[in-house]
Amino acid sequence: MTQEAAPKLPILQLVGVRKTFNDFVAVEKIDLDVIEGEFLTIVGPSGSGKTTLLRMLAGMDQPSEGNITLHGARINDVPPNKRPTCLVFQSLALFPHKSVGDNIEFPLKVRGVDAKARKARALELMRVVRLPESYYSKNVMKCSGGERQRVALARALAYDPEVLFFDEPLSAIDYKLKKVLEKELKDLHKETGKTFIYITHSLEEAMVMSDRIGVMRAGRLVQVGTPEQIYNHPVDRFVSEFVGEVNVIEVKKGEDGAPWRGVDVPGAFHVRPPEEDAGAEHAFVVIRPEYLRFLGAGDTAQNSLKGTVYNEYSLGSRIQYQVRVGEKVMLVELSRSKALPIAADRSVTVGWDAADAITVRA
């Protein structure tokens, strides 16, 4: 037998965690193992309960039911200042009356570390997050958005937590800087080897940084998996649509082995049965715009639909076409080099192969 790497143990475990506010269920029965050292991102639209989940993990809210364990010990009622975890807030929650240095030193100060050691550590952390040393005594309110981000990060690291939580800290940052900070965060994760749990509503952000992604909807954790699994094997229509713009066709199984038939578009289709439920009678076929192609004379595909092109958008390196098929609008994306000079309102046939589409249960 070959020597396998020892499986990493879960550092945090959630068992049947539920949170209700009066009659409102914010988080419904979540079971989740967080592996030590991983970068786990929880994504979901606003109101899906991800912030509530994070606040319970950080100790700011207590679960109504279920258990949260850290290294196997129940921590439901351990207050945040006694947990080896630290949260980077969406608002960043920087102390406006303290300088950059004093903000970073705060967790050390309350722990009684002497001033000299504190300053040394703060300067060290400022190097880690790439803040210039001259910022040490700068007013934190005079820092730019990206700089504040780094201060918040350094402050959390100064606490030396085992697990770091992030509550959409990049939501207010412009796109270009966001990309830079995402990569820095990923690097920092590698350098520190700590467990990162990050929540965001942007799957794009999650894809860039995470080892694993959990998708939340209406208080439930719908799917947990690697970015590849989430992208290529979504468990349901919600997850598949969350990943990006997709074409969804509703299909029903024909009787006695007849092919699947479209519900919202006419025709019969070659469909792979849903992975989750091979015997399903009713399903959604999800086709990403880049897997749809225009069929010219002589081109063939397993499935095809006739429609009219009525719009096109430039997406930079690609071009997206909107094709009306009956009442439905299908999206087709081609790389710019393959773009066809198609006149508006031209009739086209779009096609795809069953292997390029994902089928999810209805």
Added chain:
Amino acid sequence: MANTSLSHPAPPLSVEAAPAAPTRRDALLSLGARCSLPVIVLLAVGFVAPLIAIFAYSFAKPRTFEVFRSFTLVNYAEIFNVNNTVWLSFLWSLGFAFATCALLAVIAYPIAYGLNRVFGKWSSLVSILFVFPLFVSENVRLYGWVLFFIKNGVLDGTLKTLGFEGGPQVLYQPPMILAGMLYVYLPFMLFPMTLGLAMVPRDLIDAARDLGANRWQIWREVELPLAMPGILIGMLLTFVLGIGAVAEAKILGGQSVIVISHDIEIAFTYSQNWPLGSALAVVVTIFIGALTLAVFSRLDLDRLLGRR
């Protein structure tokens, strides 16, 4: 973000937004000044002018009404005369004001905290309970205390009925004056303090706790410094009002203590010495004005009152 193929928006309209007229901004600038005019005129006539009048009177010959017709420093000389009891009045007022301010800070803090963090949906009701007495004339409320503490009053009578000796004689003593001031000026400490505490974002408290601070450390490092502007205004307000307080000393203090405002009043009424009263008022005004401006120069009113 999660877009479906089912509902694509109509193609965007390509209408250019008309550029905003540049004159509008200029108009707004002067509009602010124009809006301030009625208040400015009122305060110029009703606040600044009387202060100037007092200032002018303070240089008139004692016991005359010869304003602008005589110039003398006798009134000030009399105030600063060591043998004059005015100094004592001023010290009493200062002492009362200082004690009022310090004690009220301690008394009001838990309530202000409660209004922000504990009372929840009850906090508006609790606020109203604290606002309402402001609308009852202070002498009515102070007189209620007289009825409570007076011989055969509520306290005395109750104790006697229960078979005790009878209530302590606290009326007409300096501590009673202080109690009266605490009573009257409580709202002036409470509400600025509540505003101040409301300025501390919940996130910062959570963050401090998350970073390992205990309750005392959170209070000292985060809550107190951030709530300070409000607390400072409350302290300034109660201190300044305490300096000028007179009804408490007259109603609850009998004649046991003469405070500075009482001295001013006496000069204006019984002794008909307006120039001396004016000089006293000028001294008090300068003292209060300097203190107020010193504190205000450190405060950002926009932030305190909740400008976004």
Added chain:
Amino acid sequence: MEQEKARTRLFIWLWTAFVVVLLYLPIFCGALASVSKGRYFAFPVRAFTSEWWEKTVDSIEIGMIVHTSLLVAALVTVLSVVVAFFGALAFARYDWKGRRLFQKIVILPIFFPQPVLGLALLLWFSAAGIQTSWLTAVFAHLVWIVPVVTLVIAIQVYSFDPSLEEAAFDLGATRWQVMREVTLPILWPGIWSGALFAFLLSWGNFPLSLYTAGADSTVPKWLYSKMVAGYTPMVPALGTMSTLGAASALLLGGLVLWLLRRRAVA
């Protein structure tokens, strides 16, 4: 930790309740004195009577005083709301050069001892040759109440989104239409609170009325003169009535405010 938190909460509730009881105790004592028989108050009350209330209601002198007080308060309310409304816009809405200075100037009278202000006004009126009467008292009240009302309205103005006005301009409204259709309706709750404050503060004001009302008397002024010399149980009776009047005004005003807020939400 949880237990400690619960204990803190309990302490805060109890402490607040204690202070509230102290706050209302003297008002209650006054009410008690006004309904007890006998010229001088004694506790426990041996016999109750409505004699003093009836006498107070029947008194022509008190009727006139109440009339004066109401007149002063009403006038102060109307004038101060108009002036303070614009003051609040200057205070909180517009960015203009002198704003910071203006803010400090507005606050200053609030921080000024009222007895001294009253005497200063008295002196100023006499220097200017103005006979003091209830009209000068209205003016004196305005000096102190306009800044308070300005602050009250300003708090509402701060939460007002200026882009709403800009949007209305952009949609073709005139300045007057913007004021009527957008600014005023949104600021109504603040204006109403300001009016309530103005009325009640003027109604209960003593130190300014004492020196600036001349021969005219307001309720607090009359009460004070009787407290110092010539106590009768009509003093607590009128005091209690005045308190009850203020309470009903507050209740009524609060109700209107609540309706305004509800309408704003709906």
